[in-house]
Amino acid sequence: MQKYILDKRLLAAASFVPxxxxxxxxxxxxxxxxxHLVQTGVAVRALASDINAGPVEAARKNILSYGVKDKVxxxxxxxxxxxxSFSPDCITVLGMGGELIARIIDRAPWVRxxxxxxxxxxxxxxxxxxxxxxxxxxxxxxxxxVQDGERDDRIYRIIVAEFDGERRTMSDAEHYIGxxxxxxxxxxxxxxxxxxxxxxxxxxxxxxxxxxxxxxVDGLIGELKGYL
Numbered sequence: 001m002q003k004y005i006l007d008k009r010l011l012a013a014a015s016f017v018p019x020x021x022x023x024x025x026x027x028x029x030x031x032x033x034x035x036h037l038v039q040t041g042v043a044v045r046a047l048a049s050d051i052n053a054g055p056v057e058a059a060r061k062n063i064l065s066y067g068v069k070d071k072v073x074x075x076x077x078x079x080x081x082x083x084x085s086f087s088p089d090c091i092t093v094l095g096m097g098g099e100l101i102a103r104i105i106d107r108a109p110w111v112r113x114x115x116x117x118x119x120x121x122x123x124x125x126x127x128x129x130x131x132x133x134x135x136x137x138x139x140x141x142x143x144x145x146v147q148d149g150e151r152d153d154r155i156y157r158i159i160v161a162e163f164d165g166e167r168r169t170m171s172d173a174e175h176y177i178g179x180x181x182x183x184x185x186x187x188x189x190x191x192x193x194x195x196x197x198x199x200x201x202x203x204x205x206x207x208x209x210x211x212x213x214x215x216x217v218d219g220l221i222g223e224l225k226g227y228l
Contacts, residue, residue, distance in 0.1 A: 002065065002066055002067065003036075003039050003066070004032055004035050004036055004039065004062075004066055005036075006032060006033065006036050007148055008146055008147070008148040008149075009094075009121065009146055009148045009154075009156050009158075010032065010033050010036070010094070012144055012146040012156075012158055013033065013092060013094055013119050013121055013158055014033060014036060014037060014040075014042065016117070016119050016142060016158070016160045017037055017042050017043060017090050017092070017117075017119065018042075018089075018090060018117065019041070019042050020042075020043075020044055021037075021042065021043050021044070021088075021089055021090040021117075022043065022044060022045055022046070022086070022087060022088045022089050022090065023037055023043045023045075023046040023047070023088060023090045023091070023092060024046070024047040024049060024080075024083050024086055024088035024090070024091050024092070025046065025047065025048050025049065025091075025092045025094075026049050026050075026077075026079060026080060026083070026091065026092065026093045026104065027049070027050055027051070027093060027094065027095060027096055028047075028048035028049055028050050028055070028059055028074070029050060029055045029058070029059070029095075030055065030058045030059055030062050031048035031058075031059035031060075031062050031063055031072060031074060032062070033046075033048075033092060033094070034046035034047065034048045034068075034072045035062060035063065035066045035068055035072060038068050038071040038072055039066065039068060043071075043090075044071070045071045045072070045073075046071065046072045046073075047072070047073050047074070047075065047083065047086045047088065048063070048072060048073070048074040048075075049074070049075055049076070049077040049083060050074075050076065050077070051076065051077065051078050051079070052076070053076060056074050056075065056076045059074040060074045073086075079103075079104035079107055079108065080104055080105070080107065080108035080110075080111065081107070081108075083108070084108070084110045088116070089115055089116055089117065090116070090117045090119065091111065091116065091117070091118050091119070092118075092119045092120075093105075093118070093119075093120050093121070094119075094120070094121040094158075095121060095123055096122065096123060097122060097123055097124045097125055098122035098123075098124060098125035098126050098127070098128045098129035098130075099124075099125050099128050099129070101120055101122055101129050102128060102129050102132040102133075105118065105132070105133075105136075106132070106136075111163065112136070112137065112163045112165075113163060114162070114163060114164065116162070116163065117141075117160065117161075117162055118138070118159075118160070118161045118162070119158065119159075119160050120158070120159045120160075120161065121156055121157070121158045121159070122157065122159070123156075126157050126159070126175075126176065126178075127172070127175040127176045129159065130159065130170070130174075130175040130176075130178070131175055133159070133161050134167065134168040134169065134170060134175075135167055136167075137163055137164065137165040137166055137167055138161040138162065138163050138164075139161065139162055139163075139164050139166065139168070140159055140160065140161050140178070140179070140180070141160050141161065141162050142160040142180060143157065143158055143159045143160055143178045143180045143181055144157075144158050144180075144181065144186050145157050145158075145177075145178075145181050145186050145187075145188045145189050145192050146158065146186075146187075146188060147187065147188035147191065155188050155191055155192050155195065157177075157178060157181070157192065159178065171223065172219075172220045172223060173220070173223040173224055173226075173227065176196055176220070176224065177189070177192065177193060177196070177224070177227070182227055190228060193224050193227055193228055194228065196224060197221055197224050197225060197228075200217055200220060200221050200224070201221065203217055204217045204218065204221070
């Protein structure tokens, strides 16, 4: 059987999937992650879901090509709409903006129960997603930062969350970087912090030009620099 080898970003996400899981990959594109998970025996079955017809058709072709049609299905869905019937206990949402991921979760109240793991990789605004999870009763049980290649812009944060109903508070730096990441310091953490500081400094400059208050941004920049 032909096997698909994931890039570092997807491999990092796959490492958080419990063995024996039923996985729904939202925004799956070509179904590479579900294919890998069943081929390696991590997932017993998987769903590749995407909002667009093109990626779903590509996913179906790959499912056939890699010989996993008995364990991987593909369907067209808007976020988690229609996914509950698949009964996943592990949901992956990778490569979208943090605000969009939060909206997808918010529209699916059925994920608010114990036993469902969310593996999330926001491309932007991870802090917004982190705040949403904490405010809505999800515990961030694990996370990491992964650099895929030499370029500083190919560095990603992966968040693993599970619902327990308890609301939590964290510092701004913890929302931006992740409490687990700040404690463990996985490879790429310093680069990730420096990139965020640069982005915030640009935001600060824009506020100065607009005559706006910068105290909150200044406080966050100082907090982040304290971890360098």
